[in-house]
Amino acid sequence: MVRFHPTNQTLVGFADGIIAPNESILVSAHCDLCEQCRSKVLTMTEITAELIFEQDKGSKTANIIDNELANMFDAIVSRPSVIPQASVCTTGKSLFIDGKSFKIPPSLQRFSESVGDWSHLVGKLWQAPVSIGGKNLANFIYMERGGSVPEHTHIGNERTLVLNGSFSDGVNEYDTGDYIALNESHTHTPIAALDEGCLVFSIIDEPLHFTSGWARLINPLSHLYFKVSTKN
Structure with missing residues (x-):
């Protein structure tokens, strides 16, 4: 839900x-x-x-x-919330990662030809950049089962949509369809559920700023990982 x-x-x-x-x-x-x-x-x-x-x-x-x-x-x-009966998109183009196929919501299908190659970042974390035009950085992010993004904050805004699976970040638990809007006042550590991987689509103004442990060492290079795809 x-x-x-x-x-x-x-x-x-x-x-x-x-x-x-x-x-x-x-x-x-x-x-x-x-x-x-x-x-x-x-x-x-x-x-x-x-x-x-x-x-x-x-x-x-x-x-x-x-x-x-x-x-x-x-x-x-002010109307009571409606519990969707069949709200998840089940048609359209797909992404393939970790031996799985994930359907892309209709509104993202127009970017299907602008998705870059999947690259392994750290641990169980994968990324595929998406060219959406403009200066914003867009990525499909996939966390394998139990995989996580190191603790970080945001120089600008981060907006994320959970496309498949679920994750928690020490603040809330998010599931398929959830919309998350964060800014520089938020610090979190997204971790995928242990029983399944989690695919999200994220758009940020600036590269993430890592705040804990060894991950802080890659801050000077984070712009190389969270960047716009050059794929035409």
Whole structure:
């Protein structure tokens, strides 16, 4: 069951098309996997379109439109959470790693030709860079069973979507479909579940900054590991 979602403000911005492109990619992919957020965004989009149409006809002022939209949005987000019945994407192109095949959510399929080769980082950690355009760094990250990313914080923002499997980071436990937004105020150590590997898609502004043990030694070189794919 999906437990971690984009904020309501982020969903509104996504529905209105005003959030940053890199954030929009993750929110869209999350909606592929989360019936609850997908339903919210659809409703927000329909309401906005209807109110703008009425405004174009000159029947209402901008202030009335804004007030009605705010009231309708409050009604949407106050509804009881919906438990998705079949929310995980089961069709589309696949990634192959560790002898397994993982389906890519529809919103990420357009990047399937821009995925670089898998490379082994440390321990049970693997990475495949993805070229999404712009300056942001995007990667598929795979942790084998019990594998982990060394303790780190973030110079900028990190947004991660769990595509398959689960992991914990000393703060929360995350499962397939969960959306995680972190910044420089967060420090964590992601560790995959012992009974299965975990695949995530992550977009960061800057390379990770490792904060514990030997991993701190690779900080000067982290830009070489967490970088944009050059694959065309």
